[in-house]
Amino acid sequence: MKKIITPLLACLLIAGCSSAPKTKTETASCSYTQEGLMTATYDLTAENNDITVLSLKMIYDKSMFGDIDFTTITEEEKTQMIDAILTQSGITEDMKGVTTKVEIEDTIIATIEMNLKEADPDTLKNLGFDFSNTDMSFDKVVQDMKDQGFDCK
Helix, strand or coil: CHHHHHHHHHHHHHHHHHCCCCCCEEEEEEEEEECCCEEEEEEEEEECCEEEEEEEEEEECHHHHCCCCHHHCCHHHHHHHHHHHHHHHCCCCCCCCEEEEEEECCCEEEEEEEECCCCCHHHHHHCCCCCCCCCCEHHHHHHHHHHCCCEEC
């Protein structure tokens, strides 16, 4: 009986030691609409409860811009508006770990995606995202956003 149990235990021990820890990936999308003029949506991606990617999507209602009909403006005017939006927010193309996208159709949609593994904390701080001294665990951030009135899914 010892001859069977010893090899069996050795196999179980080796199998248990060789398995790599599994990465648990979670996502959430939390939205908030401010006075019908702007909707902010945060998309969060986390690995093992640590947020790795944070994406902020801002959708501005066209009433914020007066009577401008975005469907009639030229591509050059759209490019100028996009450049102005990015300049005003402090975003430049060379920011490591930060990507942006601005779309102008019947409204303006601006998206900032931050890879928190790659982005420089000082760069994020300059953009208004200071995560120092902040618990960035997925569960905590999602709960805090719910507590602030965000609708999270």
